[in-house]
Amino acid sequence: MQVITKITRQKNRDRYNIYVNEKFAFSVDESILIKFGLTKGKILDSFEIDEIAYEDEISKAFNKALNYLSYQMRSEYEIKKKLLDAGFGESVALEAIQKLKRLGFLNDETYSKALLETKKRTAKKGPMAIKQDLLKKGIDQNILEKTLETYTFEEQLRLARQLAEKTVKMNPKKTPAQIKQKIRDLLLRKGYSFEITNEILDQIDLERDDDEWHDLISVQGEKVWNKYAGKYKDKQLELKVKQALYQKGFPLEIIERFIDEKRENE
Structure with missing residues (x-):
């Protein structure tokens, strides 16, 4: 018979040491302590101990992911990779991710929209470059396409024109042909389409007297x-x-x- 004979709180942490038959058996998070009603005198069988250990691993993974998310938004793919790299099993990582999603801490649609806006604002990237950024974050194809649909043609033209105008200002000693090539290379590298690039090149004034x-x-x-x-x-x-x-x-x-x-x- 396995009986809890003592429970002590760890220093500076919401974790508790559980003693069974006067010997240290395992430690658990406070939430697990409450969930399983772990109190002095409670009798445990091997199945319950295994279940408690599994739930505690999920709790640890959840807390680690939550800490990771506290710095900035992350995708499900990034969180899963972080947990696997930290040594958690796949089933534990997936359970922690589901809990994060239920509580609203993890949402790939929200993350994708935020990444899109950030890349537009900070780097003036075009849709093809942002698509690659989203793919690297493991975003589902349907979410990816839905997100990019919000990036309008007019907005692409506006940001691409800003890039082009900056290029013109930075190259006062270049010929129109040289500047056009620089603009073309930049816009394509930034992920804009040939259609957008050609439209900008037609609009930009490069006449020289x-x-x-x-x-x-x-x-x-x-x-x-x-x-x-x-x-x-x-x-x-x-x-x-x-x-x-x-x-x-x-x-x-x-x-x-x-x-x-x-x-x-x-």
């Missing part, structure tokens, strides 16, 4: 000229410079004017 073209080619043209001057001479040098500057987006008349000025200054 003659003075601006002159300033641009004075900087980039000199670099290209110096790069090839040690390798080529005369017409071959001019051809190489012309090809390089044309690829950078300079108009032919601007390039030819630059080359004429170089000839005059030699």
